[in-house]
Amino acid sequence: MKKVAVIGFGAASIGFIKGIMENGKIENMKVDIYERGKNIETSGFGGLKYDGKIFVSKNMGGDLEIPEKIQRDVVNFFLEKAELAKKINGKYEYDENIEHGNSFEDDDLYKTFYNKGFEPIKSEFYHIGTDILVDTVNRIYEEFSKHENINFIFDSNIKKVERNDQLIKVYNKDEIKEYDDIVIAVGRSGHKLVKHIIDDNPELILSNNKVDLGIRFELPDHIVQELNDKMYEFKIKLKTKTGYTVRTFCNNPSGEVTVEKYDDFVTVNGHANSKNKTKNTNFAILVTHSFTEPFNDPVGYGTYISKLSNILAGGNKVILQTYEDFKKSKRTKKIGRVEPTLNQNNYILGDLNLVFPRKTVESIIDFMETLNEIVPGITYSDNLLYGVEVKFYGNKVNTDYFNNVRIIGDCSGWTRSITYATCHGVIEANKI
Numbered sequence: 001m002k003k004v005a006v007i008g009f010g011a012a013s014i015g016f017i018k019g020i021m022e023n024g025k026i027e028n029m030k031v032d033i034y035e036r037g038k039n040i041e042t043s044g045f046g047g048l049k050y051d052g053k054i055f056v057s058k059n060m061g062g063d064l065e066i067p068e069k070i071q072r073d074v075v076n077f078f079l080e081k082a083e084l085a086k087k088i089n090g091k092y093e094y095d096e097n098i099e100h101g102n103s104f105e106d107d108d109l110y111k112t113f114y115n116k117g118f119e120p121i122k123s124e125f126y127h128i129g130t131d132i133l134v135d136t137v138n139r140i141y142e143e144f145s146k147h148e149n150i151n152f153i154f155d156s157n158i159k160k161v162e163r164n165d166q167l168i169k170v171y172n173k174d175e176i177k178e179y180d181d182i183v184i185a186v187g188r189s190g191h192k193l194v195k196h197i198i199d200d201n202p203e204l205i206l207s208n209n210k211v212d213l214g215i216r217f218e219l220p221d222h223i224v225q226e227l228n229d230k231m232y233e234f235k236i237k238l239k240t241k242t243g244y245t246v247r248t249f250c251n252n253p254s255g256e257v258t259v260e261k262y263d264d265f266v267t268v269n270g271h272a273n274s275k276n277k278t279k280n281t282n283f284a285i286l287v288t289h290s291f292t293e294p295f296n297d298p299v300g301y302g303t304y305i306s307k308l309s310n311i312l313a314g315g316n317k318v319i320l321q322t323y324e325d326f327k328k329s330k331r332t333k334k335i336g337r338v339e340p341t342l343n344q345n346n347y348i349l350g351d352l353n354l355v356f357p358r359k360t361v362e363s364i365i366d367f368m369e370t371l372n373e374i375v376p377g378i379t380y381s382d383n384l385l386y387g388v389e390v391k392f393y394g395n396k397v398n399t400d401y402f403n404n405v406r407i408i409g410d411c412s413g414w415t416r417s418i419t420y421a422t423c424h425g426v427i428e429a430n431k432i
């Protein structure tokens, strides 16, 4: 029996376990899954806790080449566990109420965006919703934990692993256990463990120079109703006047703005429930910052800017500003017609120009003004901007460097979505 340790129970490890169960390798393995959450309810982070938008796309969600068949299989797996799809006579049938869309399937819409200089990104979306997602993850956990060769060990924040003569040691509190293979699937929130592995093996890093910084934008549903109805999620990119590329991310029709808590700072994010709808849509507008040598710390840069917004907000809060004030670089003192969906305790009215570098601000404004030419109302003076939203790419690691250490999902730097992280797990399950 091969002894395998999986660190973290998120999307990537779900893909890995699903993979070894389907290809039968599990029968010759003993798998210990270490998760730092105290139990299945408190474990997990990000997309497996909020929103649960899953998709099939070649152009987003990560930098791996993942065949459409594997993506579709992963999407159907989650939808089946969410009880939103059923396999009948070998074919999937979807719940009629499922929120679903095909971005830029409409050719006229595609051309309208294209002709203004945008890159419209095609994808097929399904929205599980925060409320249903919790039950979905529970069902997956229950199915996996029934297998006699799988053992979940919760409340285990693994800080150290060591590779020694083809054996791997996992340090969990006072206990040290040895394994033949290890799968590191700790997501973005587990970057400290990956850093520790990289510090011991610096040649693992392939690239490390990018961070996406920007804002969460909120406006009334009716302004973007047509886009929401036709696509649910609309993803576009634009090379702005500054030379920086700006993109939209994570559109939430009738959704809510939330804060994302890191160890020592907070940023913004957004999600939508399948029920409890609001009257506002929110999405991220992110500016990609790529730096050249000697820069080598994109996480440090993103963290610094995020902390700056918290300092200005007087603590663990984010800054909220109206679009007009953002353009004029004036602190917002009063909001207009758009009611913020973020809880008042989490923001301070302020000026994001004191946080972002000038080029970042100019890129955001150029993007919004260009978008307004297609979607009138985007630049209404009282639409809301929350900052900072940040997407860390993390160090891109060489996943083939060791034959018995697999770094998968977002912590590998190769994925940034549920679908891609889960698919990465499935692919590695076939290689082990």
Ligand SMILES: Cc1cc2nc3c(=O)[nH]c(=O)nc-3n(C[C@H](O)[C@H](O)[C@H](O)COP(=O)(O)OP(=O)(O)OC[C@H]3O[C@@H](n4cnc5c(N)ncnc54)[C@H](O)[C@@H]3O)c2cc1C
Pocket: 007, 008, 009, 010, 011, 012, 013, 034, 035, 036, 037, 043, 044, 045, 046, 047, 048, 050, 051, 052, 053, 054, 156, 157, 158, 159, 185, 186, 187, 188, 189, 190, 191, 193, 260, 269, 270, 408, 409, 410, 411, 415, 416, 417, 418, 419, 421, 422
């Ligand atoms: C607020 C938010 C909303 C999002 N919404 C979406 C969405 O709608 N659709 C989408 O595709 N993507 C979304 N994402 C991104 C998505 O969550 C991630 O891309 C995906 O979950 C990555 O999977 P992963 O397995 O790599 O990491 P994760 O799913 O983050 O899993 C990592 C797991 O490892 C555990 N862990 C971390 N460190 C340790 C350690 N040292 N020891 C033991 N356990 C550890 C964590 O507790 C966690 O359970 C969202 C992210 C955020 C933050």
